Amino acid sequence: MNERKQHVLNAAKRLFLENGFANTSIQNILDEAGISKGTFYNYFNSKNECLISIIEESVEIAAVRRDEIAADGQDGPELLVEQILVRLQMNREQKLIRLYEAILHSGDHELRDYMKSVHLSELAWLEQRLSEVYGEQIRPYAADAALMQFGMLGQYLQFAPDITSSEELSKRIRFVIRRTEALLRDMTENDEHLLEAGKFDIRADSPPLPSPVRVAEEILRLADTLPPESRDSGLEFAGFLSAELEEEKPRSGLLKTVAVPFRKLFDGRPNEPEARTVMSALWRILKSSDL
Template sequence: MIVLNERKQHVLAAARRLFLENGFLHTSIQNILDEAGISKGTFYNYFSSKNECLIEIIRQSWEESAILRNEIAAGRPDGPEVMGEQILIRLRLNREQNLLPLFDAILSSGDEELREFMKKIHLSELAWSESRIVEVYGEWTRPFAADAAVLQFGMLSQFLRFSAILNIKEDFPVIISFILRRLEVLLRDMADHNEWLIPPGRFAAPGASPPPPPVSETAERLCRLAGSLNGEKRKTGEEYAEFLSGELRSGLPRLMIIRTIAGPFRKLFEGTPLESEARSIMRDVWQTVRQKTEQPKEDAAE
């Protein structure tokens, strides 16, 4: 399984290079086969189409940012500063991984499958912002958080757009901090007037992300991955894996404690052939944690 994942990452890296150099529309599957040095059968073993290959490139980046957002909050009191750093992670990954040209390619392609995928990505980001606004500023913001998420997204997009037009240096941390301070003022104004346009929870997109696998499967993968390490790292990895597995199997995982362990565990695999596999497993860990920690809230609301 891990070997297959390595080969898949090799194909994705080749496809990304070609999409950025030649453009998505001007890159054929045969080009990808030649660049990656694989057969057509190998390509279709991983992807059903060129579209799916592009979607996987973007999805993996989104997953990476979701993992880093959870890790960055480890051992810290929550608040606007943490939220600002979490927003910054997405912006930096987009730039570092050169994803913006790929987004533009999707928007200009007219391909319905790709556009639908990007719609789900955008809705997912807005849903994350809505949820974080309630967590950071308090339960009183829930009726207004969806509108605030749109306002936050819009302000950030426009500041970045006009920074380029006006040739002003993009200082991401300063811009984000400025926006979040304005956002709190807007939230209080909406609350004072009891006004909102978008009902809570409307950003949830059915099928935006698959449900996490069974806990037993994720726990087994954690232990198997830790066992692939060598020397002292293996002992440390197995201890981390045992702890994470135990928390996942519990009725209500302790979020702050998992955040403390999850980052160091994933970092054991940085720069190794197992890095993408570790990221994939941590995606499932965080999905499981979120599902388990949100369930009691939903039950209580009913």
């Protein structure tokens, strides 16, 4: 990921959020980013692909944040609220969600398929989390509950798009989660469900798990790029993380605890996106070995 490319992405994102996807021409992006058309098409094969990159980035940010806040603290409905809040805050002022939808209904098949997979993976995540939070006995109803919760929340957001405070957001999320609990009780009592468990899983096209050794290398390389003031602690963290990663049975609790502050060292630095990508790989490894 070129730094210049990141600059273009940021410019495009700014414009998309401000004026909408359809109302932003490539020329606008070129002007905003101060680049020429040729460069743009060096980075992206199309305007759509540029949009996909933006969404991919925000999905990654949300995933890492969710894993990080799960790393400290007990699991339960309150954590679920926080994790859902992450996605909503990601769509700053509900505008990113418009991009999602713009893509969904843009007649472009490739884009639609991509967004569908994003949607599905969000539902799969939610189904899994509901099972974790409310116990294995509700698993047969988790898929339906996830789908309905997603729909309810979507309505509460679309209906009041003027939410700035995360207080207001939390309030709605909590309300919807309590309703979801009622739905789970109701479905359990009557043993009614429409979807089978695991309905949303689409592991087929998910990328292969990165190798721990490879990730360990990347972490060390990243630490090398830190500025003097954070370099020392960064190297400490990185040394521990990479050593632990190459162990036979990594102590995942420790890894999770250390991973969070290490990643945060890169906040605001030019390679923040790269650091996030590497740590995202780390979290995937950790979660797969937890099972």
